[in-house]
Amino acid sequence: MNDMVPVLVEIEATSEEAVLPIFQYLVEGSLHYIKTSKQLVAQVEVSGVIRYKDLLTGQVVADLSKSDVDKIRVNNTLRVYLRNAIARIQLSAKSPSVRESAVRSLLSKLDQETVATLESLYPNETNKKVKEAMALALAMNTAAQTQLAPSNRIAAIDTLSTSLESDVRNLLTQLTRDGNAAVVSAANAALEKIAQRVNRFAFVDQLFFGLSLGSVLLLASIGLAITFGVMGVINMAHGEMIMLGAYTTYVVQLIMPNYIDYSIWVAIPAAFLVSGLMGVLIERLVICRLHGRPLETLLATFGISLILQQLVRTIFSPLNRQVSTPSWMSGSWEINPVLSLTLNRLYILAFALLVFIVLVIVLKKTSLGLNVRAVSQNRNMAKAMGVKTHWVDAMTFGLGSGIAGIAGVALSQLTNVGPNLGQSYIIDSFMVVVFGGVGNLLGTLVAAFTLGIATKFLEPTTGAVLAAILVLVFIILFIQKRPKGLFPQKGRAAE
């Protein structure tokens, strides 16, 4: 088997990007040859069925079954060689980003050959990023050479201290046990410097997770804030409106399984409508009859939440349902080796802010918004001025529930969809509303992000459960000091 190496070296020497697929398929173990013709084919999976593809044309070779082909086997030595070879070929690829990632993938296995290749390519490299990565690799090589002069090595270590690569950190940790004292102290200093930067990025990472949780809380609680602010009632079924939104997403994906990428654009309005209509229905059938009895409203809506949960259990089974993430939302945005932000959370953060802004515009600029604000400030006066308060109540409830439905769409991208989905967010949402102050959207925004960030920063030190408890206790204490939340409504009307 090892006799393949010289042949492969020869192939590599051609430096053609076209040979890359062969190497890659070989490493993956999907390179086969047809027994009769010795023609090379790659095994690929096309919609669940194993097919074979001609390497040169890329066409699927028809009527080829498993017994017609044989796998080309590789051993571990060969695999190591192949990986390095792939990286070396990629080093001369046309796209700078391919070249850069090739250099970075080589950092962990710098051998003489690679270093030689890098040294020869370095002077001619034009792209700044690739050049930096190459310099890094070469510096690593220099720093690791014990036979070189300490001053050269220390200079190399200085270069390394600007990097965040884990390979660099491994090397530096090794160097702290080096024979030369100056090298050791330089390595320690470099590690220290790197650790500081890593901490800074870890902070940013935590902040991002906090913002992400905050955006979820914002989406979940903003509908609640509106209904509570305008009607003074707590909708205990709010969590179930979120759940309905999530199930709507699931159903939409069931209906259009081939268009998962676009399904979300259908799911958002659909979820808004489903939850919103349910909200209007609840308002007209139950809540409007309990006007002025907020505690009874709370109980009645809790009953509704039980019914809705059980309904979903009966229709969809009590098991969790998986909702697929569109391809454009999956993956992550890698900023540097220690910081990468997942795209779905990033999109949801942006989406939550968008929903918030749209809502503020709706409340500030439309006649519905004017009516809603009038009713929330002084219901009797609004009534006297001819505002149809019943209509406003129904619309507000529909709007609040509809937004909860949208929150459900967003949540379905983060967690599994199950009958208890809403329950797990409802208490947190209440806390956000209470913390932010009733009838104040800005308060809800600030409260949601504050709580989200606080939770995520507490978690590493206290653990998730204790963090949740601490936040709850904090709010219980906060509400003692400021019973009307962060941004209370002032004036005589607030009495």
Add this chain to the structure above:
Amino acid sequence: MSTLPSKTLDSTREFFRRDQVWPFLAPEQATVNVDNQVILYVEGLNLSFDGFKALNNLNLYVNDGELRCLIGANGAGKTTLMDVITGKTQCDSGTVFFGQNHNLLNKDEAEIAQLGIGRKFQKPTVFEEQTVFDNLELSLKTDKRVLPTLFSRLTPTQIDRIDEVLKTIGLAKHRFMLAGALSHGQKQWLEIGMLLVAEPRLLLIDEPVAGMTAQETERTAELLTSLAGERTVIVVEHDMEFVRSIARTVTVLHQGSVLAEGTMNQIQSNKDVIEVYLGEEAAAGEHA
């Protein structure tokens, strides 16, 4: 030399001085010091809601045993003033003293009520689910802490007192009726009865005759004038006829401060008052 330790020592010595009683141990003085004949001092009161100045450097002194009428247009600060005196609303700055010795601003509603300041609201609020008798029993001047209330029993004097008040307010026949079943006017009376049975030093009465018949209004006027002397009464009222019938001194509030003060005749001839208040009233009266 006054280093920190010696300072601490000094203050500790001061704290443990044997000839003084610690403030928190000093007995609560139940008596109201009215040596200067003034029972209520309101000085430099300011309060604003979101930029709207509800009270603007308001000064008011009420003598012990006086019957004072407060008048003023809507938003002049009459009800807000009462809210501040009874502890319902916190003011931004100023002082409110009950007698010379009770600073009302650091007390809550219950403490102020226990000092002997009773209040009647614009909208009658009585305990609708309880009988007229129970309403009055609750308002009796008694020890209102939790345990004493739990073990309390009605003494014959208290029952007599309630009967007396029931007669005064004309609800003797309805004593076991639920308060919620009373008519609007009767509720007004019951609320006044709840004030009387508590034997307050100072009564703050907000629009007592709203919703009353002419006859009832007359009786209220009689009752209020009879109370004055023994008790101090401050009445807020819009009904100028009623004010004229009871008032000795009238204070006119305008935009959160005192515009004028004097007898009804003085007030009626006051140029400012005619301009801002009686003028409107007169115009409205003509219109009606």
Add this chain to the structure above:
Amino acid sequence: MTRLTAWFSEGRSTGKHTLPFVVILLSVTILASAANLFLPADSAFYVSTYTITLLGKYLCYAMLALAVDIIWGYCGILSLGHGAFFALGGYAMGMYLMRQIGDRGVYGNPLLPDFMVFLDWKELPWFWLGMDQFWFAMLMAVLVPGLLAFVFGWLAFRSRVTGVYLSIMTQALTYALLLAFFRNEMGFGGNNGLTDFKEILGFSLQADSTRVALFLITAILLAVIFVVSQKILSSRLGKVVLAIRDSESRSRFIGYRTDRYKVWLFVYSAVIAGIAGALYVPQVGIINPGEFSPINSIEMVIWVAVGGRGTLIGAVIGALLVNYAKTRFTAIMPDAWLFALGAMFVLVTLYLPKGLMGLYGQLKAKRNSVMNKESQA
């Protein structure tokens, strides 16, 4: 003491339901107990031990409903966290029962309960000390819920948190405790809670006689609490409490420190819930964090709502009826129970604001008026 007896003998109305309730409750429990202990198992009147335990459980729920009704029906404070007080009382009893197992546990450790051995703990946490003493554990069953209620109530009522705000805060309270008790590190058995109890005060928990005794004690305590609560609520303090419910600000303006009344009533209610929890645990044989879950607390409220809030007898009837219905329903068609419960919430709040007792009162009033008309005719 003389003051107390005087207070009890005083001729204030104690509610016309009190005496019949106590008589019926005690005679039913005594008859059922006798039927279990003295009749042969094949007799037509034999009451199985299972039924006795079930009835005992219902009575604990009835006691819990009393606690909720006192605070909600009489004082207008809707607590969605009474399950927390119930569970804390239950945990105190559970800790005592746990320590009674001694070295008969799976791991045979004479000091540490099984779950601690499993978690590789070396010594007993401080809050488990003394819990092997029955009197101390019972003190804790009353004191811990009472203290929690005091601290929470003192903070909440003093800063005038009322209405739905307060309800949400109480729910958050029980939710926080739910999360906390799920943690193994808390030292309360985590997810599984405390179970596998062997005996109480030396009596085997499996024995029929112990079961019957627990049932009787529950009934007697329920009767005592009922009478005492009725007494308290018909005193002037009860009138103040009603006054606070109907107009808190007015009560303040006539001189009552309403926050203090609310705090003490809340503590009293929490203590009753704690006692109910302590009685519940030996009868059902387990206590776990699930008892803290917000849905439990809110279910208690519906018992009271169904029976009729503002009447103690209503709370008891509601708890018994709803729980009986729950037992039957979950046996026949388990899925339908949540539908039924949800519908109950909606229908009772919409059409029976005063519960069954209110309905009874209406019917009686109607019949009276009809009879009056007839007699006039």
